[in-house]
Amino acid sequence: MNQRRIPRVGIGGPVGSGKTMLIERIVPLLSEMGYRVAIISNDVVSKEDADRMRKNLATERGLVPADLVIGVATGGCPHTAVREDPSMNLSVVEELETKHPDLDLILIESGGDNITTTFSPALADYFIYIVDVSGGDKYPRKRGLGIENCDLLVVNKIDLAPYVGADLSVMERDARIVRGAKPTLFVNARTSEGVSAVVQQIVKNVLFDAKPKLAA
Amino acid sequence: MTTDAVPDFEFSMMQLADSFFPTGMFSMSSGLEAILYETGRPDAAPLRDRMPQLLETYVTNQLGPVDAVLLSHAHDRAAQNDLGGIVEVDQLAHAMRTVKEARQASARSGSQLLRAVAALQPPAAILTDYIDAVRRGDATGSFPVALGVASQTIGIPKEPACVMFLYSAAVSIVGSALRLGLLDHLEGQRLIHHLATTVRETGRRSAGTPLAGLWQFDPEIQLFQIHHERLRSKMFLT
Numbered sequence: 001m002n003q004r005r006i007p008r009v010g011i012g013g014p015v016g017s018g019k020t021m022l023i024e025r026i027v028p029l030l031s032e033m034g035y036r037v038a039i040i041s042n043d044v045v046s047k048e049d050a051d052r053m054r055k056n057l058a059t060e061r062g063l064v065p066a067d068l069v070i071g072v073a074t075g076g077c078p079h080t081a082v083r084e085d086p087s088m089n090l091s092v093v094e095e096l097e098t099k100h101p102d103l104d105l106i107l108i109e110s111g112g113d114n115i116t117t118t119f120s121p122a123l124a125d126y127f128i129y130i131v132d133v134s135g136g137d138k139y140p141r142k143r144g145l146g147i148e149n150c151d152l153l154v155v156n157k158i159d160l161a162p163y164v165g166a167d168l169s170v171m172e173r174d175a176r177i178v179r180g181a182k183p184t185l186f187v188n189a190r191t192s193e194g195v196s197a198v199v200q201q202i203v204k205n206v207l208f209d210a211k212p213k214l215a216a
Numbered sequence: 217m218t219t220d221a222v223p224d225f226e227f228s229m230m231q232l233a234d235s236f237f238p239t240g241m242f243s244m245s246s247g248l249e250a251i252l253y254e255t256g257r258p259d260a261a262p263l264r265d266r267m268p269q270l271l272e273t274y275v276t277n278q279l280g281p282v283d284a285v286l287l288s289h290a291h292d293r294a295a296q297n298d299l300g301g302i303v304e305v306d307q308l309a310h311a312m313r314t315v316k317e318a319r320q321a322s323a324r325s326g327s328q329l330l331r332a333v334a335a336l337q338p339p340a341a342i343l344t345d346y347i348d349a350v351r352r353g354d355a356t357g358s359f360p361v362a363l364g365v366a367s368q369t370i371g372i373p374k375e376p377a378c379v380m381f382l383y384s385a386a387v388s389i390v391g392s393a394l395r396l397g398l399l400d401h402l403e404g405q406r407l408i409h410h411l412a413t414t415v416r417e418t419g420r421r422s423a424g425t426p427l428a429g430l431w432q433f434d435p436e437i438q439l440f441q442i443h444h445e446r447l448r449s450k451m452f453l454t
Contacts, residue, residue, distance in 0.1 A: 045451050075243035076395040076451040087240035087328035088321075088453065 004097045006038075007206045008106045010082060010124030012117045012146060017132045018156040019109050020049045021189040022198070024056050026107070029199045031063045034212035035104040038068035038096050040089060042078050042110040047071030049109065068100065074110075079117060082110045086123040093123070102213050105206065114144040126206045128198070132157040133166040140175040140184070147175070152201050153184040158193070222337065225372045232367070233380045235387060238332050239359070240325040245392035245452035246274065246318075246385070247441035252396050254443060260398055267393065270437075271386060271407055275414050277434040279385050282312060283360040284378040284422030285430055290364025291374045299345045302355070302365055305427070306346075309358035312430070314438075317445045319356075321453045326362030333366040340369035379419030386411055392452060 013019045020041070027037050039057075041050040050071030058066040070092055074081040081089060093106060108124055110117070119127045129150035131139050134157060140147055147153060153175055161168055168186060175184040183201060187194035203209060210216075223231075231237060251270070256263035286309045293301035313319040330347050333339070339347075346365050350357040360381065367377035390407055393399045399407070432438075444454060 045449055048449075073243060073450055073453045075245070075392065075453070077242055080242055081240075084236065085238040085240060085242060087238050087332075088243055088324055090331075091240075091324035091328055094327075 004101050006093075006097055006101075006103050006106050007126070008093065008108055008124050009126045009128060009202060009206055010108045010110065010119035011128045011130065012082070012110050012112045012119065012150070013130035013154075014113055014132075014135075015044070015111050017130045018189045019111070019130055020053060022128075022130055022154065022156065022187070022195070023053060023107055023109060025189050025192050025195040026199055026202070027057050028061070028063055029196060030105065030202070033199075033203070034215050035203075035207070036100075036102060036212065036214065037064060037105045037107060038070070038100065038103050039064065040070050040072060040092055040106065040108045042072050042074050042081050042089065042108070044074060044076060044078055044111050047073070068096070068103075070096075078110045079112050082108070082112070082117075082119050082123055084120075086120045089123055104210075104212055105202070112146065114139065114142070114146045116144070117146040118149050126151050126202070128152045128154055130154040130156055133161045133168070133171070134164050136164065137161075137166040137168070137170045137174075140171050140178055143178055148178055151182060151205065152198070153179060153182070154198060155184065155186045156189050158186045159188045159191070222371070225370075225376065228367075228370050228372050229376055229380045232333075232363070232372070233384045233387075235384075235391065237329075239329045240321070240453075241384065241388040242391060243452060244321055244325075244388060244454040245396070245444075246389050246454055247437055247444050248389055248392050248398075249396060249450055249452045250440040250444035250447060251437075252398055253447065254440065256398065264398055264403075267399065267403075268407060268410065271389060271411060272414055273434050273437060274389060275382055275386055275411065275418050278432055278437060279382055280418035280422050281425070281429075281431045283309075283385070284381055284419060285425045285427070286312075286358070287360040287364035287367075287381055288374050288378055288423045288425070289427050290361040291368045291377055294340075294342050294346075294365040294368035297342050299342065299349065302342070302346055302361065303349055305364075306349075306355040306358050306361045308427070308430075309361050310356040312432075313358075315441050315445055315454075318441060318454045322359040323356040326359035327357030329359065329362045329366060330357060333370060336370065343369040375420055375423040378422045379416055382415045382419050382422075383408075386415060395451070
């Protein structure tokens, strides 16, 4: 077993569902608790998400060293980059593990549609899938690998539900039918509503309530 | 039905040359993305017409006389269980990649290739030694060197290994052309089909070239590979 292995959370979801903003809300809460986090962002085009997180979390707030926000280009195939062939992501993870063994957590973001997105278990220990309500409350019912397989389903932009005719209780009911006992959380990442519950899931199920390495 | 535990080298070639084999090659365009953005917009037709010549130049003037030659020497050193020799070729390969993103991508895909091949069967000692050298930072895991060592340890002879590499690299470039919208799927396959003789002859030549005979002349491609590093918006690592 690799003693240096740092726990990894894969965060997947369709373009525009709020992956980057969720990370921007999660990291400050983890940072307040003393956890040191690195972020790998798999972009379909450009490194815009990585650049944005570097600016918001590193440059302006100093929560993450700038070199710990890393963008990975995926050749237009984000699904491949996190599932069939996670080579490039694994290389970046191993570089982080070697250079920054005191990290507590690595967040790996990747765009990907609901039907086919999953993370290779070789890459991510825990898989969060995020959707937003604007696709309609049918989303969980329609199933798909992302919604069915993820460890935690996050439904974002709940403030928009009344405007798009999405019934959150229907989404919750259908998610329970499709996902059984696996949790589903409802958030508004823009205002941080519900985000602390996501952090609690990560601390409990990924970090197993361990103290931050630098505090231990 | 055969019950041999170890596949013959032709099967191993097919496995390693398959784009399904996890080395991250799908995420590289070898500078083609920059060529498209800077010469193929708004009209990509002239660039599409140039693709056969461009692909041939990649193979004959860059991938063959540099990468495949390095591969063949890494193969030789692996056959001699010469870790020091492999590390020398590895460092040369790294030094000859003048573009940082290409150097980094090659090291990342090469080190993952080593890991993938080591997982196929109990790895040869020289493969494990090279992986350890990469882990320690004594070597970079540059892709052609990694492929040379990996090929030798699973029984793929040197010349077929060079041909396999050139084929895979050409397919990777054609694949990026498809995803960039430059070619359709049939045009891509036709390009690969017509490259057969070039790939085979370049592979044969590379396998017999001394290390002192490394050369490269593709200034246009190299300039665009440098430009790619500075692109603000891109899909590919290289």
